[in-house]
Amino acid sequence: MAVSKPTAGRLAALVRMLNGTDAKSVTSSELEQLTGWSSATIRKDISALDAAAELEAAGGTGYDVQTLRRIIMERLGLSVEKKCCIVGLGRLGSSFLDYNGLEKTPFILAAGFDSNVNRLEILDADVPLLPTFKIADVIPRLGIEYALLCVPPDHAQAAADKLVAAGIKGIVNYAPVHLVVPEGIEIENVCVADALCSLTARISASN
Amino acid sequence: MAVSKPTAGRLAALVRMLNGTDAKSVTSSELEQLTGWSSATIRKDISALDAAAELEAAGGTGYDVQTLRRIIMERLGLSVEKKCCIVGLGRLGSSFLDYNGLEKTPFILAAGFDSNVNRLEILDADVPLLPTFKIADVIPRLGIEYALLCVPPDHAQAAADKLVAAGIKGIVNYAPVHLVVPEGIEIENVCVADALCSLTARISASN
DNA sequence: CGGTGTGAATCTATTCACAGCA
DNA sequence: TGCTGTGAATAGATTCACACCG
Numbered sequence: 001m002a003v004s005k006p007t008a009g010r011l012a013a014l015v016r017m018l019n020g021t022d023a024k025s026v027t028s029s030e031l032e033q034l035t036g037w038s039s040a041t042i043r044k045d046i047s048a049l050d051a052a053a054e055l056e057a058a059g060g061t062g063y064d065v066q067t068l069r070r071i072i073m074e075r076l077g078l079s080v081e082k083k084c085c086i087v088g089l090g091r092l093g094s095s096f097l098d099y100n101g102l103e104k105t106p107f108i109l110a111a112g113f114d115s116n117v118n119r120l121e122i123l124d125a126d127v128p129l130l131p132t133f134k135i136a137d138v139i140p141r142l143g144i145e146y147a148l149l150c151v152p153p154d155h156a157q158a159a160a161d162k163l164v165a166a167g168i169k170g171i172v173n174y175a176p177v178h179l180v181v182p183e184g185i186e187i188e189n190v191c192v193a194d195a196l197c198s199l200t201a202r203i204s205a206s207n
Numbered sequence: 208m209a210v211s212k213p214t215a216g217r218l219a220a221l222v223r224m225l226n227g228t229d230a231k232s233v234t235s236s237e238l239e240q241l242t243g244w245s246s247a248t249i250r251k252d253i254s255a256l257d258a259a260a261e262l263e264a265a266g267g268t269g270y271d272v273q274t275l276r277r278i279i280m281e282r283l284g285l286s287v288e289k290k291c292c293i294v295g296l297g298r299l300g301s302s303f304l305d306y307n308g309l310e311k312t313p314f315i316l317a318a319g320f321d322s323n324v325n326r327l328e329i330l331d332a333d334v335p336l337l338p339t340f341k342i343a344d345v346i347p348r349l350g351i352e353y354a355l356l357c358v359p360p361d362h363a364q365a366a367a368d369k370l371v372a373a374g375i376k377g378i379v380n381y382a383p384v385h386l387v388v389p390e391g392i393e394i395e396n397v398c399v400a401d402a403l404c405s406l407t408a409r410i411s412a413s414n
Numbered sequence: 415c416g417g418t419g420t421g422a423a424t425c426t427a428t429t430c431a432c433a434g435c436a
Numbered sequence: 437t438g439c440t441g442t443g444a445a446t447a448g449a450t451t452c453a454c455a456c457c458g
Contacts, residue, residue: 004426006426006427008405015404027438028440036385040429041428044427055440062439063440077411091302091305096299101382101383102403146403172403178223178241180243186409188405190399191308193314194220196309196395198216198219198395199376199377200377202212202215202377213449213450234418236417245451247452248451251420267458
């Protein structure tokens with residue numbers, strides 16, 4: 001049961017869409033309309049979940065929305081809650097403190113860290129806001145698996161090193177730098193400049 | 208001269224790293240160390256630029272940093288300034304107002320939009336902050352090509368439609384929804400939840 | 415030698431095409 | 437007929453392997 005990286009990405013997006021629909025079942029061509037991915041790709045993605053029996057059990061034509069949703073989440077490891085933290089509570093980092101984009105996902109914000117103690121006092125949040133030096137202690141204690149890294153570029157690598165040492169499993173990196181981490185730690189780069197470059201490259205390519 | 212999407216992404220990241228170095232020249236294996244991508248991939252990426260002659264002219268072993276940087280930017284369409292705007296000045300959107308991650312890139316923040324007029328007055332920025340209904344007027348007038356879409360999920364599609372109607376070329380979408388746009392408009396999704404899902408899927412796959 | 419550039423081979427992902435089913 | 441599921445074909449990206457250059 002190995003779902004490839006692009007397949008995993010599409011399936012994750014599918015779950016979001018399934019959350020948004022109140023239909024009882026969907027067909028692969030309806031999903032094609034909704035997503036822009038070919039129905040064949042969608043069927044292959046779903047069949048990679050190796051769940052034909054369970055899906056069929058739901059009967060009818062198309063996929064039963066709830067069953068499909070549940071199976072994708074199970075297979076992608078999204079059915080158990082996962083704790084994450086914000087590192088760097090500047091404007092970008094603190095904007096995630098009251099971000100609602102994690103609703104309906106298994107991800108729970110469990111802590112925020114910043115090296116500036118004043119800032120910790122000014123900000124107000126539902127989760128504990130702690131000084132950076134507590135990372136090593138707090139991350140294993142709370143069982144935090146993921147970090148949103150929102151520190152300035154020149155501190156990003158150092159912060160990543162601290163997180164890795166504390167046992168983090170994955171980092172979503174908002175800094176425009178390439179992080180070097182040991183094998184087994186996953187990084188996802190989410191950088192405005194990169195995104196804009198990507199867009200530009202695609203647009204200049206198509207003329 | 209068609210650079211593929213992944214190649215374009217890596218080249219864009221390379222430019223960033225080249226900005227950060229003060230060496231006169233780099234070899235593909237040094238870049239391998241720095242980036243984690245194989246030297247073969249890097250050489251192929253660079254050779255896709257079709258610039259052997261120019262690079263060779265710089266002489267010596269390895270690539271001349273400035274020449275390489277210049278050529279990548281040229282080929283990727285990054286050597287001319289491009290204007291972008293923020294749509295949705297909530298915590299996330301407004302955090303980009305003083306974001307320094309666009310320094311050393313060709314992207315210039317040229318305006319911010321929000322439907323809440325009060326918010327426009329409260330915020331302070333170097334660029335004009337305008338009510339949403341001015342999008343249709345301002346985007347063509349200022350020649351804005353890209354938008355950072357930071358509105359709440361339920362307004363994202365409507366905002367995207369407005370932007371498209373105003374002639375935007377590309378959208379970096381921060382909302383956790385799948386935008387539907389006409390052929391030719393490029394979308395880059397940059398969503399925390401997706402990034403976390405991706406990480407999880409990869410991590411659960413590797414055990 | 416230690417480098418680049420690049421065809422050939424491999425690996426990965428997507429699309430096609432169709433069998434099988436309700 | 438319109439759907440899923442899937443082997444086969446195609447397209448795409450990466451890696452290998454080696455010619456060639458200073």
